[in-house]
Ligand SMILES: Nc1ncnc2c1ncn2[C@@H]1O[C@H](COP(=O)(O)OP(=O)(O)O)[C@@H](O)[C@H]1O
C-alpha cells in the first residue's frame with residue numbers, strides 16, 4: 296500500500312465532507328475577504344502608513360451589521376501587516392472573553408513577552424513591562440478591541456482606552472486601537488480620552504444576495520466533495536440567509552445539513568434536509 300492510499304483510508308470520514316474545517320464559523324476565508332473587503336482593507340492600510348517610520352497607526356473603528364466580516368478582516372489585516380513590517384505587533388482581543396483590564400493586559404503581556412505564567416503578577420507591573428518592551432524593541436503596537444461593547448462599564452472602557460492611547464505621555468510607546476462593533480456609534484468615551492482616540496471610521500456594508508451566494512458556494516466547493524450539493528440548493532440557502540440578514544445562519548445551516556446527510560449515509564445533500 297502506498298502512503299497516499301493509507302492517508303485516504305485513515306482520513307476518510309464519509310462521503311460528504313472533504314474538509315469540514317472550512318464550514319466552521321472560525322474559518323478565515325482569506326481570498327474571499329480580500330476580494331469582498333478590499334476597500335476596507337485599503338482604508339485600514341492607509342491608516343497604517345506611519346508604521347514604516349516607527350510611529351503608531353491611526354486609530355480605527357470598524358462598524359457594520361452582524362457577520363459582515365469585521366472580525367475576519369481585522370484578523371487577516373493583522374496577519375498582512377505583521378508580514379509587511381518587522382516592527383509591528385498586532386493583538387486581537389475578543390472583549391467578550393477578555394472583559395477586564397487585567398485580562399486584556401495579561402493577554403498582551405503573554406504574547407509580547409512570551410511568558411506563559413502570569414500567576415500573581417500585578418496589573419501595574421504588566422503595564423510597565425509592556426511599555427518597556429515596546430520602547431526598547433521599537434515595536435509599534437496595535438490592539439484590536441473586538442466587540443468592545445461587551446465591556447459594559449463605561450469607566451472600565453475609559454480606563455482601557457486611556458491606558459493604551461495616553462501611554463505616550465509617560466512613555467515613548469507607540470500604541471493604537473482598532474475597535475470593532477455592530478453598534479453604529481464608536482465607543483462613548485470621556486473627553487480626555489476621546490480627543491486622543493478620534494478613530495477613522497471603516498464601514499462594513501451588508502452583503503448582497505449574490506455576494507452571500509458566492510461566499511456559501513465557495514465554502515461548499517472547499518468543504519464538500521464534488522457533487523454533494525447542487526447550486527439550486529445553495530441558491531435557496533443564500534435566499535434564506537439574505538432574508539435573515541446574518542451570514543452565520545447560512546454557514547451553520549451548511550454544516551448542519553452536511554451532518555444530516557452523513558448520518559443518513561447519503562452521498563448528496565437533499566433539499567428535504569433543510
Ligand atoms: N467576505 C467573506 N467571505 C467569506 N466568509 C465570510 C466573509 N465575511 C464574513 N464571512 C464569514 O462569516 C462569519 C462571520 O464573519 P465575522 O468576520 O466574524 O463577522 P463580524 O465580525 O462582522 O460579525 C465567519 O464565519 C466568516 O468566515
Ligand SMILES: [Mg+2]
Nearest residue numbers: 365366441442
Ligand atoms: Mg465580530
